[in-house]
Amino acid sequence: MSEAQNRSVLVVGATGQQGGATAAQLLKRGWRVRAITRSATGDAAKRLAEAGAELVEGDMDDRALLVAAMRDVSGVFSVQPTFITPELSPDVSHDDEVRWGKNVADAAKAAGVRHLVYASSINADRHSGMPTLENKREIEQHIRALGIAATMLRPVSFMENYAAGMPGQSAIGGELTTAIKADVSQPLIAVADIGVFAALAFENPDEYVGRALEIAGDSLTPPQIAAALSRATGRSIRHVEMPLEPLREQNPRLYRAYTWLNEQDLGVDIPALRRLHPDLMTFETWLATRGRALLGA
Numbered sequence: 001m002s003e004a005q006n007r008s009v010l011v012v013g014a015t016g017q018q019g020g021a022t023a024a025q026l027l028k029r030g031w032r033v034r035a036i037t038r039s040a041t042g043d044a045a046k047r048l049a050e051a052g053a054e055l056v057e058g059d060m061d062d063r064a065l066l067v068a069a070m071r072d073v074s075g076v077f078s079v080q081p082t083f084i085t086p087e088l089s090p091d092v093s094h095d096d097e098v099r100w101g102k103n104v105a106d107a108a109k110a111a112g113v114r115h116l117v118y119a120s121s122i123n124a125d126r127h128s129g130m131p132t133l134e135n136k137r138e139i140e141q142h143i144r145a146l147g148i149a150a151t152m153l154r155p156v157s158f159m160e161n162y163a164a165g166m167p168g169q170s171a172i173g174g175e176l177t178t179a180i181k182a183d184v185s186q187p188l189i190a191v192a193d194i195g196v197f198a199a200l201a202f203e204n205p206d207e208y209v210g211r212a213l214e215i216a217g218d219s220l221t222p223p224q225i226a227a228a229l230s231r232a233t234g235r236s237i238r239h240v241e242m243p244l245e246p247l248r249e250q251n252p253r254l255y256r257a258y259t260w261l262n263e264q265d266l267g268v269d270i271p272a273l274r275r276l277h278p279d280l281m282t283f284e285t286w287l288a289t290r291g292r293a294l295l296g297a
């Protein structure tokens, strides 16, 4: 493998949040990036090409195409969309996520890739009963069973969710309505920092291969989040705690999910992560930079 191929990564999902942040970090650090997208003529794909990425049109369902795209790269960054709600993720089922995640890992093995970084999720190592997390658990197990050199990055909730109308994290109408209890601290991470950790993993395989790393940049209770959003936007945003009990019958899955989230100790060692990545963003830092623009403040 040439020196250039040694520092080259195929990024899946490069037109999206985590893949985009990873591609941007790798390009900034002088790595070659090849990006898979289903449409090379989309705006995000065009921006990627302008930034220096090589685009390959393709689909995670096409294993042969994935293997061909991985032949001369040293690393692969893998992320899959998940089912959230019919409105937010109309084209994805739970089965799609698992099939795509396994396909990318199988292709990395077939192509002899040296290092796979898989964007998983916090709690993917526990039996949660939450399909979006159980899917990642299944993909992680598949990657481990393949015996390939891999790093599992397990991000917590994205700070960007507050600008994306994500259920339970939307502050539309001046209210942050969530069933997370007022005294439960929620870890958060800026998407850009996921890209930094992915790049650190590719640059330091001796430290990162074989590791699963929970990543967060801050941890705040819902009232603290509402106060930070109010300061950053200049609008009054108050936290409203959604009562859980009515959900027990109306939406048992959501009821179980929130009950579980309220009981979990999501403690992530943020000071240790900051030693690896000193510029790791707090919610305030993110709001003062990228967040403010995303929130239209």
Ligand SMILES: NC(=O)c1ccc[n+]([C@@H]2O[C@H](COP(=O)([O-])OP(=O)(O)OC[C@H]3O[C@@H](n4cnc5c(N)ncnc54)[C@H](OP(=O)(O)O)[C@@H]3O)[C@@H](O)[C@H]2O)c1
Pocket: 012, 013, 014, 015, 016, 017, 018, 019, 036, 037, 038, 039, 042, 045, 058, 059, 060, 061, 079, 080, 081, 082, 120, 121, 122, 132, 155, 156, 157, 158, 161
């Ligand atoms: N939001 C959170 O707080 C949070 C926290 C932890 C983990 N997660 C996990 O993060 C994941 C989503 O990551 P994200 O937000 O970075 O994704 P995203 O922004 O929604 O981007 C999805 C990417 O997947 C690509 N894609 C979709 N279908 C494809 C297919 N069939 N073949 C090839 N590419 C395809 C899209 O590319 P094209 O459209 O260009 O083809 C796009 O680049 C989910 O699994 C979620 O559970 C989210």
